[in-house]
Amino acid sequence: MVQPAPASPLFWRFNPEIYQRMGMKCSDCGHITYPRRKICPECGSFNVKEHQLSKTGKVHTFCINWTPPPNLEPPIVNVIVDLDGGGRYQGLITEVANPEDVTIGTKVEMVLRKVMTDRGLNIYGYKFRLVEEG
Ligand SMILES: [Zn+2]
Incomplete structure (x- = not known):
């Protein structure tokens, strides 16, 4: 069975979640979450922005x-x-x-x-x- 090749190092290098430690911060309740989400898991707000951990x-x-x-x-x-x-x-x-x-x-x-x-x-x-x- 042929296995897929490991992901390109270039892909991982420019992935902000992996190497820049980029999470999300809720602008309404201040909750910080990682990995990034479009909805705050604490209060359900869509008002989230990127936050470096x-x-x-x-x-x-x-x-x-x-x-x-x-x-x-x-x-x-x-x-x-x-x-x-x-x-x-x-x-x-x-x-x-x-x-x-x-x-x-x-x-x-x-x-x-x-x-x-x-x-x-x-x-x-x-x-x-x-x-x-x-
Ligand atoms: Zn929130």
Whole structure:
């Protein structure tokens, strides 16, 4: 069976949701949502505009996966992050020696990293790394 080729890096590079962290903010209630929507999920308003999400936040919840999908090295730590200023973003943790160092409320920041290699193409995306407090 022939598999489709991975998406063009050019397509992803100019996708504002992926690399510019573009979400939506409701002009009526102030709710911030990601991915972008045409209707505010909080109040139902159509009065929404683009809003660039923060790169920093705190872990809302996480999961340590010891048997990830192909092309990913175990263990991977998948997190959902409450971003500073509003919005939630899902991603993988990077640059952590011990996955158990990740807890709810841990401060993190987004960094652009290689996510995987698919049929010879490197696929990049945002991951989160722990922020030293002090
Ligand atoms: Zn709203």
